Amino acid sequence: MTEKERCPKVEQYVGEIKGGLRPAMRLTVIGMVPSNPKSFSVTLLCDPVDANKDVGMIFTVNFSEKSITRNARIDGKWGIEEKNIPYFPFIAGDTFKMELLCEHQQIKVLLDGRQLCDFTHRIQPLNLVKALQITGDVKLTKVA
DSSP, X not given: OOOXXXXXXXXEEEEEOTTXXXXXXXXXXXXXXXXXXXXXXXXXXXXXXXXXXXXXXXXXXXXXXXXXXXXXXXXXXXXXXBOOOSOOOOOTTOEEEEEEEEOSSEEEEEETTEEEEEEXXXXXXXXXXXXXXXXXXXXXXXXX
């Protein structure tokens, strides 16, 4: 994956996952939540050019609802949303380090070193997932 350093006021980032997603791979997003955020999304795309194709996982943070929704899209159809989280970790003005750890059966989402949630893989084989996209109210410091 290519690395973008110091991306002030990023509204959209798309980075290729070279060779596709695979077990033991870790994707790291370091950023800051601006003041007055509405939402942001971290998405694992199957096609970095056409975002309407299959989605391995969309992780959407909604600040007004203090919710985090996960889902996937296969053959143009969204699956069942997952919303259970033990706590809402994002605070306006704060920095965060999010890690997406790809395991054989699931993606483990860690925030500042603490496990936040898991998302069972719905796209198979995993290497069909080829890009990381970040959109919305977040200022990225580093993506690796």
